[in-house]
Amino acid sequence: METSLEKVDHIVDSYTCDDSMLIQILQDVQTEYNWLPREAIVRVCEKLQIPVSRAYRIATFYTLFSLQPRGRHLVNVCLGTACHVRGGPRILEKVQEITGISAGHTTADMRYSLERVNCLGCCALGPVMTVDGEAHGKLVVKDVEGILNRYE
Amino acid sequence: MIPLKSTAELEKFRESILSKRNSDKPCITICSGSGCRAGGSVRLAEVFKEELEKRGLQTKIDVKETGCHGFCEKGPLVVIYPQEISYVQVKPEDAAEVVSETLVNGNIIERLVYSNPETGEKIAHENDIPFYKYQTRLIFGNNSRTDPTSIDDYIALGGYSALAKALYGMAPDQVIDAVTKSGLRGRGGGGFPTGRKWAEAAHLTSDIKYVIVNADEGDPGAYMDRSVLEGNPHSVLEGLIIGAYAVGSHEGFIYVRAEYPLAVTNVGIAIKQAGEYGLLGKDILGSGFDFKVIIHRGAGAFVSGESSALMTAIEGQVGEPRPKHIHTVIKGVWDKPSVLNNVETWANVPVIIDKGAQWYASIGTEGSKGTKIFSLVGKVNSTGLVEVPMGTSIRDIVFKIGGGIPGGKKFKAVQTGGPSGGCIPESLLDSPVDFDELTRLGAMMGSGGMIVMDEDTCMVDVARYFLDFLKDESCGKCTPCREGITQMLGILTDLCEGRGEEGDLELLEAIAEVTKSASLCALGQTAPNSVLTTMKYFRDEYEAHIREKRCPAGVCKALFSYYIDPAKCKACMICFRNCPVGAIVGEKGQIHVIDQTKCTKCGTCFDMCPKRFGAVTKVSGTVPAPLPLNERAIQKAK
Numbered sequence: 152m153e154t155s156l157e158k159v160d161h162i163v164d165s166y167t168c169d170d171s172m173l174i175q176i177l178q179d180v181q182t183e184y185n186w187l188p189r190e191a192i193v194r195v196c197e198k199l200q201i202p203v204s205r206a207y208r209i210a211t212f213y214t215l216f217s218l219q220p221r222g223r224h225l226v227n228v229c230l231g232t233a234c235h236v237r238g239g240p241r242i243l244e245k246v247q248e249i250t251g252i253s254a255g256h257t258t259a260d261m262r263y264s265l266e267r268v269n270c271l272g273c274c275a276l277g278p279v280m281t282v283d284g285e286a287h288g289k290l291v292v293k294d295v296e297g298i299l300n301r302y303e
Numbered sequence: 304m305i306p307l308k309s310t311a312e313l314e315k316f317r318e319s320i321l322s323k324r325n326s327d328k329p330c331i332t333i334c335s336g337s338g339c340r341a342g343g344s345v346r347l348a349e350v351f352k353e354e355l356e357k358r359g360l361q362t363k364i365d366v367k368e369t370g371c372h373g374f375c376e377k378g379p380l381v382v383i384y385p386q387e388i389s390y391v392q393v394k395p396e397d398a399a400e401v402v403s404e405t406l407v408n409g410n411i412i413e414r415l416v417y418s419n420p421e422t423g424e425k426i427a428h429e430n431d432i433p434f435y436k437y438q439t440r441l442i443f444g445n446n447s448r449t450d451p452t453s454i455d456d457y458i459a460l461g462g463y464s465a466l467a468k469a470l471y472g473m474a475p476d477q478v479i480d481a482v483t484k485s486g487l488r489g490r491g492g493g494g495f496p497t498g499r500k501w502a503e504a505a506h507l508t509s510d511i512k513y514v515i516v517n518a519d520e521g522d523p524g525a526y527m528d529r530s531v532l533e534g535n536p537h538s539v540l541e542g543l544i545i546g547a548y549a550v551g552s553h554e555g556f557i558y559v560r561a562e563y564p565l566a567v568t569n570v571g572i573a574i575k576q577a578g579e580y581g582l583l584g585k586d587i588l589g590s591g592f593d594f595k596v597i598i599h600r601g602a603g604a605f606v607s608g609e610s611s612a613l614m615t616a617i618e619g620q621v622g623e624p625r626p627k628h629i630h631t632v633i634k635g636v637w638d639k640p641s642v643l644n645n646v647e648t649w650a651n652v653p654v655i656i657d658k659g660a661q662w663y664a665s666i667g668t669e670g671s672k673g674t675k676i677f678s679l680v681g682k683v684n685s686t687g688l689v690e691v692p693m694g695t696s697i698r699d700i701v702f703k704i705g706g707g708i709p710g711g712k713k714f715k716a717v718q719t720g721g722p723s724g725g726c727i728p729e730s731l732l733d734s735p736v737d738f739d740e741l742t743r744l745g746a747m748m749g750s751g752g753m754i755v756m757d758e759d760t761c762m763v764d765v766a767r768y769f770l771d772f773l774k775d776e777s778c779g780k781c782t783p784c785r786e787g788i789t790q791m792l793g794i795l796t797d798l799c800e801g802r803g804e805e806g807d808l809e810l811l812e813a814i815a816e817v818t819k820s821a822s823l824c825a826l827g828q829t830a831p832n833s834v835l836t837t838m839k840y841f842r843d844e845y846e847a848h849i850r851e852k853r854c855p856a857g858v859c860k861a862l863f864s865y866y867i868d869p870a871k872c873k874a875c876m877i878c879f880r881n882c883p884v885g886a887i888v889g890e891k892g893q894i895h896v897i898d899q900t901k902c903t904k905c906g907t908c909f910d911m912c913p914k915r916f917g918a919v920t921k922v923s924g925t926v927p928a929p930l931p932l933n934e935r936a937i938q939k940a941k
Contacts, residue, residue, distance in 0.1 A: 231523030
């Protein structure tokens, strides 16, 4: 962790240690580590001279942040209204059945993290899920397994 | 000439761009909005470029990746200039043929042309396709003609001339006057008159004032702000700078969802370019007016799109709403006067300044002027973004532009306004869409999501869906919203799972009223809308759930069963082989039967049964008894 905290310093410095940019800083830190390790949060707060509780309040309020390590592949199943009426919930059920985890969790082998999201903005392709940002649209339940298997 | 120092220099620069461009030069434009990207447009553009290079045509034919065209259903979309030939659902393997047949030989490829599903007519030009034909694209029109990462493209189409006109030809109060007279109302949901908001901020004395773009578009099923910001970021930026000049602000924010990475990128590029061109920063266009913009990325919280919550988030705090006894226009970010408008509202400003308030006010209805972009999604043939004059009827939007309901199904309702909105039934299809009319119907404009629902949509489930969404998104700060939503959701979940009781509807109504009147911010105040409108217009569905324990649409799992119609089953074994729990009894030549005790209602058999048989059906209520074993043999056709 020692060396990698330098990256945190870089990120905070790039925002000129401005604490109003805390949400932006935490996003960049998460991009760097794929989650928000405690050491990194503490370091951010030290540098900004703010209480650690403030960063945790933000990290637990916004859905984008993860306080747990995330899997190699992030699966987002869209449950926006358009996907909902086109059968999104059944896609989510199938993904849950295959991975054995519910939304918001990571598989024990760290292969997948699963999230449900409220609209990815590609409603024409509904129901949609993305894996590592790659969109898979017009899904039917039987396609799900094949798609997930493509991500090792 | 760069940075530009006057109106004359801007005009001269525009002329120099245009003089370098040859409108007869062939150009392949590829829609690169989010929908088409998800369909593979980025790869498609690469293949086109490779293909041109292979043939040594790269200097003779341009390739341009543009903003979203709107017809997402048929993406990836390609338009070939100068003939303006429109191709739909183009795949990388089509690229070579497009280059050789259309660009080199000048022939239209029938296979890639849009075909009207009703008449079978092939339509080769975008403007003749019904989806585009009945639209009025004031705000969205330039998306398909510009590369969003090129400020020159924007300037070539007249961009930033409205800014020059405001800075040099109009005093700040004249700008506000024009916006007021145009009748522009906030496109983010509330419909507050924009001019009045600006006037209030302009009259305050304060060392610092802020202007803010709200691009925290959180309504599920609405993505017009994303497409405008991704596809034409300079139009939003120009509107923002004009607004800043009008109210006397020198610092602005663009608050955009982190879920919209392309919008973040494109608006970042736009800010940088505008700065280099002297259109942003110090001494804009040599007028002496200074203005800078900072991008804030939201981190996934629906409630942060609410004005006071968004401003708290800009301060680097948790984005929760606060009481607005004093409006944010007076005390907003760091207690300074702050003018917040959404993406589409800002994008309207240059149009108003350019063409005049009177012209703008001639479009639309008495109380709602101009156009509105809707995202037409759900159970509709032509999904996409639709811009129409205010006052267009829902029927015209869904049927004329949207092409009606797929699969010959029956229209049931259209849901507007996102989670805060409501459902409008078929009997009100001819209602004109504007701010006041939608509110009168119990729905609302919201940001313009329009979700079409057909006979297979359960309205009780829809109400439950929205409350489930809002339960997660309520920040929990005030009790009526936090508890009201949770309790209503509890009752609706009971209804959907077959535990509904007499009196539930009255209780729902009572909780809805309290939540509506006692919540702190608009999230809670509007949360009951979906429940109240579905109960008002679809009460019979609620009653079926309670009294008959039936879900007429076949959505609520506890209230319907899958059933194989023995008259239609061909014993093909497909459902038998695919059932994940082995609930199907049957063999070759024997009509299949579902063992209801084993069935988990996953729907696999329903999906897999070949359409030409259509033997697997949903039954709400009592399932007919299975045929006795000795009668299950398939009767061969004589």
